[in-house]
């Protein structure tokens with residue numbers, strides 16, 4: 001559920017008119033709803049109520065400082081995958097003891113940062129990484145808390161580009177090698193190996209693959225405990241899907257939590273979850289203005305002012321996002337099919353193909369829905385387009401939490417070499 005709805009014929013975010021935001025900030029612009037972010041955290045926390053659990057928001061989904069601060073105020077921690085994300089989380093007020101550091105390619109510098117901050121756990125993905133972390137921790141005279149990410153060889157379903165738990169994927173240590181990797185890790189100085197970590201993919205709408213992966217992981221954790229390893233944590237990653245199109249019905253957080261409770265059974269230890277999308281996706285929209293209608297022999301293009309640099313998911317994953325006119329259609333308005341495309345010079349710069357839209361004309365404002373996760377986070381300045389701004393709404397209030405850079409700001413890191421004549 002989200003807090004975007006038509007009020008008095010116009011789409012609003014909570015109690016703020018989106019047309020007003022667009023007027024003031026310009027388009028394209030992302031708009032996030034505080035109430036929706038908070039609600040999603042509450043729903044997950046309530047679903048997990050019986051189980052001691054750290055909800056570590058996956059910062060890659062939306063790293064905006066004001067969004068992170070909103071989540072921090074709800075008690076949420078962070079799952080980070082870079083030194084930059086770690087610093088974002090800390091800057092937004094997320095305590096280090098609630099931060100897990102994931103990712104296959106942490107540098108020594110990033111490890112040092114995590115150790116200096118005293119983060120909750122490093123999720124380590126290879127023997128080589130374990131050895132490096134051990135060296136860095138010893139150099140600093142620290143002990144790193146470590147969970148080892150395993151690859152359960154389970155097909156997550158969904159888009160292959162966001163599936164991470166099959167044997168050929170780069171993620172996690174191979175299933176059969178896992179016990180030996182834990183043995184080796186236990187022998188390395190500077191490491192305290194406390195957990196088993198698994199994450200099989202993203203936008204997973206059925207529970208069965210997660211249940212299969214988690215069951216294998218819990219069984220492994222128990223057998224490691226029996227073998228004398230001090231395993232006291234399970235990190236079950238993120239990945240729960242969200243409804244993007246009307247009719248989508250992914251598993252609910254309640255069903256997900258029930259499945260987890262069932263699978264972990266009597267496992268004695270703490271739990272970490274790393275939800276990203278399920279918290280942020282439906283809490284954001286991308287506002288864009290229709291620039292031109294352009295007729296081709298077999299279709300009409302609706303050219304909008306947002307491009308794939310601002311919102312990449314349709315180009316990258318063929319992702320479906322609802323597109324809603326900010327002005328509610330009126331009785332008698334014509335419904336037409338459009339290919340909704342952006343201004344970027346790529347054929348994949350396309351938000352929808354043959355999409356029925358009612359009452360839309362050049363100049364109209366449109367909201368591309370469910371773009372709060374992996375929206376602004378994946379944006380770029382391709383085609384020398386400035387990074388898209390972000391606005392956070394709370395009740396009747398709104399604030400530009402990242403403004404649009406000027407042209408000068410866009411180029412300020414660039415310099416000419418001395419040989420330029």
Ligand code: LLP
Nearest residue numbers: 058102199202203238239274275276277374
């Ligand atoms: N934990 C780990 C280790 C991850 O790799 C990810 C996402 C998450 C947690 C959060 O997953 P979520 O709950 O958001 O599904 N750009 C893609 C999604 C990439 C996800 C990468 N990893 C998209 O727009 O669909």
